[in-house]
Amino acid sequence: MKENAVPEAVIKRLPRYYRYLDELLQKNINRISSGKLSELLGFTASQIRQDLNCFGGFGQQGYGYNVEMLYKKIGAILGLDCGYKAIIIGAGYLGHALACYGGFKKRGFSVIGIFDINSEIIGTEIGDLTVSDYSDIDSFIDEKRPDIAMLTVPKTAANDIAVHLTDKGIKALWNFAYADLSLPDDVAVENVHLSDSLMNLSYRLTDMKTKGETK
Amino acid sequence: MKENAVPEAVIKRLPRYYRYLDELLQKNINRISSGKLSELLGFTASQIRQDLNCFGGFGQQGYGYNVEMLYKKIGAILGLDCGYKAIIIGAGYLGHALACYGGFKKRGFSVIGIFDINSEIIGTEIGDLTVSDYSDIDSFIDEKRPDIAMLTVPKTAANDIAVHLTDKGIKALWNFAYADLSLPDDVAVENVHLSDSLMNLSYRLTDMKTKGETK
Numbered sequence: 089m090k091e092n093a094v095p096e097a098v099i100k101r102l103p104r105y106y107r108y109l110d111e112l113l114q115k116n117i118n119r120i121s122s123g124k125l126s127e128l129l130g131f132t133a134s135q136i137r138q139d140l141n142c143f144g145g146f147g148q149q150g151y152g153y154n155v156e157m158l159y160k161k162i163g164a165i166l167g168l169d170c171g172y173k174a175i176i177i178g179a180g181y182l183g184h185a186l187a188c189y190g191g192f193k194k195r196g197f198s199v200i201g202i203f204d205i206n207s208e209i210i211g212t213e214i215g216d217l218t219v220s221d222y223s224d225i226d227s228f229i230d231e232k233r234p235d236i237a238m239l240t241v242p243k244t245a246a247n248d249i250a251v252h253l254t255d256k257g258i259k260a261l262w263n264f265a266y267a268d269l270s271l272p273d274d275v276a277v278e279n280v281h282l283s284d285s286l287m288n289l290s291y292r293l294t295d296m297k298t299k300g301e302t303k
Numbered sequence: 304m305k306e307n308a309v310p311e312a313v314i315k316r317l318p319r320y321y322r323y324l325d326e327l328l329q330k331n332i333n334r335i336s337s338g339k340l341s342e343l344l345g346f347t348a349s350q351i352r353q354d355l356n357c358f359g360g361f362g363q364q365g366y367g368y369n370v371e372m373l374y375k376k377i378g379a380i381l382g383l384d385c386g387y388k389a390i391i392i393g394a395g396y397l398g399h400a401l402a403c404y405g406g407f408k409k410r411g412f413s414v415i416g417i418f419d420i421n422s423e424i425i426g427t428e429i430g431d432l433t434v435s436d437y438s439d440i441d442s443f444i445d446e447k448r449p450d451i452a453m454l455t456v457p458k459t460a461a462n463d464i465a466v467h468l469t470d471k472g473i474k475a476l477w478n479f480a481y482a483d484l485s486l487p488d489d490v491a492v493e494n495v496h497l498s499d500s501l502m503n504l505s506y507r508l509t510d511m512k513t514k515g516e517t518k
Contacts, residue, residue: 167506170505170509181403182400185400266406278503282404283406285477286477287317289476289477290385293475294380300489
């Protein structure tokens with residue numbers, strides 16, 4: 089494995105490969121030329137070759153790609169065969185949405201707990217989970233060893249919670265709070281800053297209008 | 304304005320500037336050196352100069368930046384002073400979360416309607432909105448002229464809905480459905496593919512573990 093050398097941009101593209109390969113499999117398509125794959129993904133064929141070469145290539149000259157093999161290999165690179173266990177901190181609407189989303193399970197993640205500090209929410213059921221009291225988080229982590237924490241908490245609370253969870257040994261945080269977390273380098277953090285995304289959309293809408301008007 | 308030339312990467316960074324400048328204003332900090340701003344944002348001072356030069360610069364030699372002015376200018380570049388009106392299609396948990404999130408309003412966006420096809424949800428209240436029947440969407444758009452549609456619908460329905468809304472004149476889609484939309488070039492689309500984000504986190508966690516083991 090040459091993972092040390094894989095550029096960030098390649099990593100960012102892998103979930104897209106995975107998603108489209110999944111769709112091909114669902115249509116019982118088991119073999120695809122690099123040209124067709126390129127058309128589907130919107131990446132050039134040479135881009136695809138370069139991307140997959142980072143992991144040792146997987147194509148065969150004159151054959152193209154075996155969809156199922158490629159799907160499994162990319163899944164393994166993404167760690168989807170590791171059976172990662174996740175907990176959700178914050179059982180508001182967003183926490184609910186994450187707890188109820190079936191797509192994570194399909195990709196090998198299981199949500200094993202959801203926590204809140206609000207006594208009105210603690211004890212309520214969300215799918216097959218019951219909202220637990222956040223004050224019980226330490227014993228839960230000690231016992232169940234979750235790998236990933238999904239944070240849907242107010243921004244003012246996010247950093248303290250993140251520090252606590254990582255002190256307890258959680259090494260991956262999926263952060264929906266609108267704050268940048270200050271954590272050790274050996275913790276993986278993926279931020280989903282929804283407001284930033286909406287502002288990007290707003291920029292592009294505004295830019296398009298400006299250009300339309302000056303045409 | 305030299306907006307035609309602004310690289311994508313600069314645009315992606317602007318919401319981050321905006322967020323940190325907002326925090327400075329809340330702390331009554333009205334002036335900041337490029338060095339301090341760099342420390343705060345985690346961008347180099349020369350990066351900041353380059354970014355802001357895309358829009359004509361805003362700093363003053365020996366003074367630094369006027370926080371409020373920079374905040375307002377970046378807000379204007381992002382279109383946050385345009386008073387964009389948004390509708391939400393899909394009143395599930397994620398639609399709820401978006402409807403209830405106060406941060407959008409603070410950034411100048413107003414959510415003026417939320418729609419669903421589920422008769423059990425139609426008519427229920429979410430904050431100060433009432434869930435409307437999606438079959439009434441055309442007359443709503445004709446009357447209220449929303450600028451942005453936030454799509455929290457199943458992936459199988461997403462493209463048809465997106466095509467319909469853009470045919471009706473909506474030029475910006477914030478797409479949470481796990482599908483890539485096929486739309487005309489004059490429509491701005493920002494995808495939030497949560498599963499992709501979780502897979503990126505999973506990759507990094509797995510990569511860290513692999514490296515840790517091989518040390």
